[in-house]
Amino acid sequence: MNQFAGFPQKGRLIKIPALFFSELLPQIDNLNELRVILYCFWRLDYIDRDRQYLWEGEIAADEAFIAGLGETRDQQESALQDGLKRAVTRGALLEAVVQKSKRLFFINGMRGQAMAEGAASGQWNPKDGLKALLSLSLVRPNIFTLYERNIGPLTPLIREKLKDMEKDYPALWIEEAVGISVEQNKRSIAYIEAILKRWKQDGKGDDINQSDASRFISEKLRGKVKY
Secondary structure (H helix, E strand, O other): OOOOOOOOOOOOOOOOOHHHHHHHOOOOOOHHHHHHHHHHHHHHHHHOOOOOOEEHHHHHOOHHHHHHHOOOHHHHHHHHHHHHHHHHHHOOEEEEEEOOOEEEEEEOOHHHHHHHHHHHHOOOOOOOOHHHHOOOOOEOOOHHHHHHHHOOOOOHHHHHHHHHHHHHOOHHHHHHHHHHHHHOOOOOHHHHHHHHHHHHHHOOOOOOOOOHHHHHHHHHHOOOOEO
16 A cells, blocks of 8 residues: 655645535445545546536546556446446436437536436537536636636736626626636636626627527526525
8 A cells, every 4th residue: 555645735625515425425335436426526626627517438538547446447447337326326426328328427416407407308418618618607606716716816906896897797797708708718807897898788698609508507597596
């Protein structure tokens, strides 16, 4: 056994819902299941934060993760399938089959439920507009966190501008404007402000820079989310 050297003083933290520890963890008695669930939390938050789903093939292709599931490839693949099946059966993960045979996996939350249902029924195609999912969040971050995550560091001047935006524009407008600035690779407070001013002046159409995926999730969760 290789001894762990310890966590560094500074490092990124992964968000895991508290209910995982209070309700799920005491029930999980299989190591494959636990590894798969934790891996999905990590990858969706850290590597693929812009997306809220994972292809089965993506998980299987992560050699570093798969190597810990068994000594041989057959053992690894068997352990992965066992972990995925158990996690779906328990309800920690959701599964949708698309393109006839390809499987997608989602964390079982309001957003994951909406997207799994939409993908399985054909209402939403996972090939459409991956970048459009960047700024979607059921538990929406405050405007300062939203800016720092997607645009850049805060300065006193930017903080004041963001406060003014909160007073002048709906929260959803601000989130969508930030998402557009990221998609267009024009990450600046001035560009975001210009979008908001144009919408306020000319009216905001529902189809502005929205992909099928973006429109689907917005319509599916409208009225259920809180800022």
